[in-house]
Amino acid sequence: MVQTRFGAVQVQITVKAGAITDVTALQLTDDVRKSVQISNRAAPLLRAAVIKAQSAHVQTISGATVTSGAYLSSLQAALDAANL
Amino acid sequence: MGTVISLALPAGAARDGGDVLDGATAAVERVFAGLDATFSLYRPDSEASRMARGEGTLRDASAAFRGRFADATGWRLLTDGFFTPERPDGVLDLSGIIKGYAIDQAASALKCAGIEDWCLNAGGDVLVSGSPAPGAGSRWLAGIVDPQDRGSLLSGFSLGGAGRFSALATSGTAERGNHIWRAGTDRAGGGRAGLGPPDFRQVSVAAADILTADVLATAVVAGGRRMLDRATDSWDVEVLAVRGNGELLATQGFRA
Numbered sequence: 004m005v006q007t008r009f010g011a012v013q014v015q016i017t018v019k020a021g022a023i024t025d026v027t028a029l030q031l032t033d034d035v036r037k038s039v040q041i042s043n044r045a046a047p048l049l050r051a052a053v054i055k056a057q058s059a060h061v062q063t064i065s066g067a068t069v070t071s072g073a074y075l076s077s078l079q080a081a082l083d084a085a086n087l
Numbered sequence: 088m089g090t091v092i093s094l095a096l097p098a099g100a101a102r103d104g105g106d107v108l109d110g111a112t113a114a115v116e117r118v119f120a121g122l123d124a125t126f127s128l129y130r131p132d133s134e135a136s137r138m139a140r141g142e143g144t145l146r147d148a149s150a151a152f153r154g155r156f157a158d159a160t161g162w163r164l165l166t167d168g169f170f171t172p173e174r175p176d177g178v179l180d181l182s183g184i185i186k187g188y189a190i191d192q193a194a195s196a197l198k199c200a201g202i203e204d205w206c207l208n209a210g211g212d213v214l215v216s217g218s219p220a221p222g223a224g225s226r227w228l229a230g231i232v233d234p235q236d237r238g239s240l241l242s243g244f245s246l247g248g249a250g251r252f253s254a255l256a257t258s259g260t261a262e263r264g265n266h267i268w269r270a271g272t273d274r275a276g277g278g279r280a281g282l283g284p285p286d287f288r289q290v291s292v293a294a295a296d297i298l299t300a301d302v303l304a305t306a307v308v309a310g311g312r313r314m315l316d317r318a319t320d321s322w323d324v325e326v327l328a329v330r331g332n333g334e335l336l337a338t339q340g341f342r343a
Contacts, residue, residue, distance in 0.1 A: 034256060043319045045326050045336040053327065053335060054343045056230045060093055062219050064240075066211040066232030067259030067289055075093040078240070079208060083093050086296020 005028075058082070090186070090210030092119060097204050097219055105201060114196040115207065119189050120279065125151055140177050152181075159184045162302045167317065169310030170302050187256070187301035190214050194297075206247075210257040214297040215247040224248060229255050234289040234329050242327055242341060244293055251323065252293040252340075256300035258308045259289035259329075287309035289329040293340065299331045 004013045017025035058064075064079040067071050094110055094115055128136045134152055137143055145153060159172035159181055174180050190209050197205055204217030206227045207215065215227040226248035233241035247253050290307040294300035303318045307328065310317075315336065319326055325340030 004093065020248060043325075043338050045315055045319055045328060045338050048335045048337040050241075050333075050335060051341055053242045053337060053341055054244065056228060056240050058240055059231055061228045061230035061240070061243060063206050063208045063213050063215075063227065063229045064211065064232060065100065065208075065213050065229050065244075065255045065257040065291060066237070067234070067257055068210045070090065070210075078230065078238065079091070079093055079211070086095065 092210075093208040095206040095208075095219070096202070097221055099221070109201055111197055111205065112204050114200050115193045118193040118196050119209075122185060122189045122192070125149065125179055126155070128180065128182060135179075135181060139180065155181050155184055155188060158188070158298075162306075165235060165321075166302070166306040166310070166314065169314045170306040183305050184210060184298070184302065186210060187298040190297045190301075199326045212254075212297060213246065213300050216253065218248055226250060231255075231291050232289075232328065234259055235333055241329070241335075242291075244291075244325070244327075244341070246293070251295060252325065253295060254297040254300040255291060255293045256297065256304045257289060257291040258301075258304035259287075260308065286330060287315075287328045288331050288333075289316075291327045292318065293325040299324065 004011055011030060013028075013030040015027045015029050016023050017027075058078055058081075061082070064077070064082060066077070066079075088105060092115060096111060124130070125133055127133045128135050128139060130136060134149060138145075138148065138152070145156060148156070148214075156172060159170075162170045162184065163172065170183065172179060172181050172183065173272075188211055190207055190212060191214070193207055194214055197207075197216070202220070204211065204221050205213045206219070211232070211246070213229050215229075218224050219227050226245040229244050229246055230240040231242045231244065233239045244255055246255055287308055290304045292300045292304040292307070294303065299322060303322060303324060304324075307315045307318055307326065315326060315328060318324060319338055325338045326336075327338075327341045328336040331337070
């Protein structure tokens, strides 16, 4: 029994004369949703296919570290000003 | 910390005479000011600055300083060295972990004050709780800056509510990122030579907590594709990475 981030995995091995002759999966994760999505590696994506957001509809902006100086011209500053 | 903190509350929260908003703002300010006094490298008199100048050792450091150092070294192990609290010149720099820690502590302060619905943004790293419209149960929507045109949004991501993700952090080489060091390229004689130019100009990571999101975003910028795969294999996260040439790599959660 091995714990993985997708849940517990249990396999049974058969050993004959010191060699593994068979491996049987007794339990492959206890979470159906996650076991279906076993790999979540990032793959190439066209810009048109990414989730879109309009700046008028967001409540906050995530971006690489904004310094106090750069904040003044940032989207977050515009957003904060609009909600004052 | 040389950064700007924005706190958003649902429109109804300000109607109670402003007390909720004032209390929430004060709680967040206290947390950030307290950590800034100890950890800011922009303040010559901070403990972090004294340590960086070599005045004192970890044995003499405060419990808070040693605690964050322990956190940072734990993350260094988990990220195969791509997140590290040491600059290439060997100076101890905990800046990479302090902002996430401060956001996390501010969240605790807000919860202790009984404030359940809020969105906290510190220099582009976001943590939310509850909903922007508590009655309707909608989720907070964060926009992600397009590093090729910082006046527009590349993408969006919903946080909080019933979803798994409350935190979204973005790291990059576009603006400051002065706590990110490219392993191999910056470390003279380091063990990771030959990695070439940085893979990613900007990396956004959504996670359940802000420290995981922030540390992994930093680590993927530093470690490139290899660290990206390690992050998505080992943590329950969604990642949107922008290559130097503008191409995108994304996990399923960022696909429209």
